[in-house]
Amino acid sequence: MGRAMHKAFPASLAAAAVVVAAVSSRAQQPPPMLETLRVQNNVYAIFGAGGNVTVQVGTDGVLVVDTGLASSAGALLAEIRKLSTGPIRFIVNTHAHPDHVGGNAAFSGLPPDPRGVTPDRAANAAAAIADPLQPLNIIAHENVLNRMVKALPPLQPGQTGGSERLRGMPIDEYFAPTKDMHFNGEAIVLYHEPRAHTDGDTVVLFRGSDVVSAGDIFTPDAYPFIDLAAGGSVAGEIAALNHILQLAVPGHTEEGGTYIVAGHGRLCDEADVVEFRDMIVIVRDRVQDMINRKATLDQIKGARLTRDYDPEYVTPTSFVKADQFVEAIYNDLRRAGLSGPPTR
Amino acid sequence: MFQFRPLRLFSAAVLAAVSASPAFAQADFSGHWAPLFHEDHPERLPGPELGDYLGIPLSEAGRLRADSYDADRISVVPEYECRPHAGDYMMRGLSNMRVDAIRDPVTSRLTAFHLRMGFQEMERTIYLDGRPRPSANAPHTWSGFSVGTWQDNVLNAYTTHLKENYIRRNGIPASDKRTFTEHWVRHGNYLTIETVITDPAILTEPLVRSQTWVLDPTQQMGRDICETVPEVPKAADYVPHHLPGTNPFLREVADWYGLPAEATRGGADTMYPEYRKKMGKPANPPPAICVRYCNCGLNGGGCNVQ
Numbered sequence: 280m281g282r283a284m285h286k287a288f289p290a291s292l293a294a295a296a297v298v299v300a301a302v303s304s305r306a307q308q309p310p311p312m313l314e315t316l317r318v319q320n321n322v323y324a325i326f327g328a329g330g331n332v333t334v335q336v337g338t339d340g341v342l343v344v345d346t347g348l349a350s351s352a353g354a355l356l357a358e359i360r361k362l363s364t365g366p367i368r369f370i371v372n373t374h375a376h377p378d379h380v381g382g383n384a385a386f387s388g389l390p391p392d393p394r395g396v397t398p399d400r401a402a403n404a405a406a407a408i409a410d411p412l413q414p415l416n417i418i419a420h421e422n423v424l425n426r427m428v429k430a431l432p433p434l435q436p437g438q439t440g441g442s443e444r445l446r447g448m449p450i451d452e453y454f455a456p457t458k459d460m461h462f463n464g465e466a467i468v469l470y471h472e473p474r475a476h477t478d479g480d481t482v483v484l485f486r487g488s489d490v491v492s493a494g495d496i497f498t499p500d501a502y503p504f505i506d507l508a509a510g511g512s513v514a515g516e517i518a519a520l521n522h523i524l525q526l527a528v529p530g531h532t533e534e535g536g537t538y539i540v541a542g543h544g545r546l547c548d549e550a551d552v553v554e555f556r557d558m559i560v561i562v563r564d565r566v567q568d569m570i571n572r573k574a575t576l577d578q579i580k581g582a583r584l585t586r587d588y589d590p591e592y593v594t595p596t597s598f599v600k601a602d603q604f605v606e607a608i609y610n611d612l613r614r615a616g617l618s619g620p621p622t623r
Numbered sequence: 624m625f626q627f628r629p630l631r632l633f634s635a636a637v638l639a640a641v642s643a644s645p646a647f648a649q650a651d652f653s654g655h656w657a658p659l660f661h662e663d664h665p666e667r668l669p670g671p672e673l674g675d676y677l678g679i680p681l682s683e684a685g686r687l688r689a690d691s692y693d694a695d696r697i698s699v700v701p702e703y704e705c706r707p708h709a710g711d712y713m714m715r716g717l718s719n720m721r722v723d724a725i726r727d728p729v730t731s732r733l734t735a736f737h738l739r740m741g742f743q744e745m746e747r748t749i750y751l752d753g754r755p756r757p758s759a760n761a762p763h764t765w766s767g768f769s770v771g772t773w774q775d776n777v778l779n780a781y782t783t784h785l786k787e788n789y790i791r792r793n794g795i796p797a798s799d800k801r802t803f804t805e806h807w808v809r810h811g812n813y814l815t816i817e818t819v820i821t822d823p824a825i826l827t828e829p830l831v832r833s834q835t836w837v838l839d840p841t842q843q844m845g846r847d848i849c850e851t852v853p854e855v856p857k858a859a860d861y862v863p864h865h866l867p868g869t870n871p872f873l874r875e876v877a878d879w880y881g882l883p884a885e886a887t888r889g890g891a892d893t894m895y896p897e898y899r900k901k902m903g904k905p906a907n908p909p910p911a912i913c914v915r916y917c918n919c920g921l922n923g924g925g926c927n928v929q
Contacts, residue, residue, distance in 0.1 A: 533851075546760060564864070587684040
């Protein structure tokens, strides 16, 4: 989800596919202001590149969860290089939206020897294209790959496919409920959260560092973007948040302990996820109650069922406004009887 | 060549002495403090009645959040069971307090006051060393991030980065967007802390409350460990709450105390004395004798609630 990007999902993916052009065109623009916070141990969170980015560094190299907007790729790489000059070995995409996969193409164009990498080079499309090999693995649930491939522009006459066309695609996809990794001395578990924010959401648990990277399932100061067109559902969103709560163990006085990197917004812990989960459950119940009383969507919107939460979750720049949130819940609940609840 | 100049040396000594000590008499808040409950006793000890929003400058959003509150949540949702008071409410709840003065080991300059509360072992630091605030991306905590400054011998503290909590323990929420300012004033063995909460999501005006403490050097503060235990089986996607317009408990406070129902709904007007002239008549007359919370001890013991 990108709160500054009001685009339909397939159109956004198409935009992500022409990332090289975007990287070139923003060469004249000032770089975004990024901020890095150490979360715990060797896991860091980088804010301001679009979606939040989680970075794990160590002797094995660098693992990055999400790569922000394409236009932020150079600045993001520079920020990562402040943490480690080691090779970027893995990217994990939590889902397919362009503010989380936008930097994939630029990152996959990096030469394997990090000593030759500079932010300018990462931002330079020509340098990216010069290396046809993808020196890192880009991991995501298979639904992410499917949606990104489907969003590619059709081949033009005389144009061939091949590695260049798939640059930045998460071709190291997984289809099982979980995927285990071990990197930089700690276990990393990827969990597929079915039909939550989208149908391809991955929650990443850094088990040794006790950090969860949640992607856009969790946005502490914005209503969730339940992307029904991309397979999301309110039941899956709640189930995914409950799963994050299962993974999280608070420290003394019910704070700290497991830290959660949200898809957007500040660094959080379990208590923040609880508030967010409860808000969604309560609004869902209110919408369901009005559906049960045969209210129309317009009547439900007119009832302003989220007016108590709007001051906390809506700002003038919010991607998801109150009506959009309610409409997504309404449409999902209306169809839920046909599709049933999501299963893990 | 070095020349001994008595006058310059004397000036330097005076300057050093002045700069090493406060420019004015800063109060020392360190010690054990016991809360006094002569202010707002029913709200702070047994707890506020459901639906009592009197004196709270609630916004429309805050009122609906409070109306939706179902007290079952604190037992049905395990994550709420051991949730402590946040930095603003902990100064008001039923908790003894120890204040430690933190000093620079080299200069002995006061750098912070560290607070430890009896309830849930909450800790809080008010920094006095001028450190910058964390960024907007930093985690919020129950205690928040407090920075203090002196105004004569009054300590003014400003706190940000708070987690969502409550303004009253009857469901009136406190959002994570709020901040609060405190004014710590010591009068001999008494300490008064005035708290001014600003919450753009829940309140339409700042909420001003005060609490008084007495110095209690013999106070013992033991452990207060809370263990989360699932108490009630529930569906994973169940959160207790009342749908809008369905909370059956909201009129109780008006009926029990003989108050106009409209007044109990709160709002900025209800904070001010002039409101009594326009608040209207209650549906029921006030009871002839006290019937609720008439003789309460600590933790509500002895309350003859009917």
